[in-house]
Amino acid sequence: MKWRYFKQTVFFGIVRLSSLIIVLALGGILFYIVINGVGVINWDFIAKPPTDSMTKGGIMPAILGTLYLTSGAIAVGLPLGIVSAIYLTEYAKQGRIIRIIKVGINCLAGVPSVVFGLFGLGFFVVLMKFGSSILAGSLTLGFLILPTIIGAAEEALKSVPQTFREASLSLGVSKWQTTLRIVLPNAMPGILTGSILGIGRAAGETAPIMFTAATFFTAKLPSSIFDEVMALPYHIYVLATAGTNIEATRPIQYGTVLVLVAVVLGIDLSAIIIRGYMRKNKRW
């Protein structure tokens, strides 16, 4: 009896310890970033471009660039992902081909982001002649988050009760109208929350935009989707590895990391808030 109790205590201890390590690691990283980065954060840092070989000034073009690229990725990934998921869950005859497609999508989710970057370079930048641009970067990031969005949308569509579909179809409403008017609106909260997590990832990725959209430095803001932009993750990479004054830019590096983490956490937080709000209104 005592032995069993002892075993239980040990195992619970291990489980608690594991959770603690995760929380401590995350908390440690965030804490470290905040205390090192918060010093440089002020209005000029957010609203001004870099100056003096990036050792002074702000990171406004990079913030804006990340915003553009992320919005572009949403504009590409969300519609494509939702339509694919609708096909997979509502229309396709479940069978071997669909299983293969789903395995393919899962594999796509596991492809390293640098491979997406190279694909973007080869296909959008060179072959399609978009050049290194917001357009090429958005498309690359859009494809990067596509598997996440398809997965989220599939789950959300499947969670819409079958009885809603039956009720609509039994009224003599066509399948397409049923999908559009009943299934999709009820799946939307789930699709959005799942997708926002993918969007957070798009905002934070460096490799896919390295070859397709991001530039080392530009003081002017992009005037069209065919312009290159600065972006937060790439800016961090540049400052930390390729700058002329790596030591002198240290505080700016931390500041930029802090802003990027804040942007990604902000996106995730909005997902949580939206989900909470939608759940409150969901009643089936």
Next chain:
Amino acid sequence: MDPNAIINMYNVNFYYGQSRALTDITMSIKKKNVTALIGPSGCGKSTFLRLLNRMNDLIDGTRVEGEILFEGKNIYASDIDPVEIRRKIGMVFQKPNPFPKTIYNNIAYGPKLTGADNNDLDTLVERSLRQAVLWDEVKDILNKSAMNLSGGQQQRLCIARALAMKPDILLMDEPTSALDPISTAKIEELIEELKKDYTIIIVTHNMQQAARISDETAFFYLGNLVEYNKTEKIFTNPDVKHTEDYITGRFG
């Protein structure tokens, strides 16, 4: 062919994949009558019901043999659009399944999407809710979510929703099995009222309910139509011993 019949079916077999769920059903269903389908669970009565508005089409790997004539046309003919059939043959399900929309939009949904005149929607909604004897209870909360209604009210809403399509036939799949006795009584009264204008086919597990509300009763067992007759006859003096055993509760 019976001139009073709205549905005539001949030698109908139905399969889920390899397994046969309905065997050689031949029957005709009378216009503006209540026809009750009874039988133990799994005997094929719900399958039979869903055959009539082609809801079984939604299940992969199902197959129909034989002819089901609705107003003289085979509803499984290749040139028939199942969507059109479902507009004329409405359905009410076992569990109330209103859409997570307002009461008004639950009713207006079908007519709006199938091209009803938008100017008449208000009239249509009121008429349908009155027919389902729900109007007085909900006329002041038409813009509230249908999910706030009680189970019995939700089921009458679903009936109103089906009626808004002005169907010829109303299929009901155990419409009261999820409801309390008072709501059940209301739905039964409603069925009495509706049969003046509609043909009603109802699946029920409740013998008393079948006896109370139906004109004709069909007893199904293991996918076979065992006996189909006037309800009075079935419940007092059935032709088949098997029917009597089921009705008197000796098996089932």
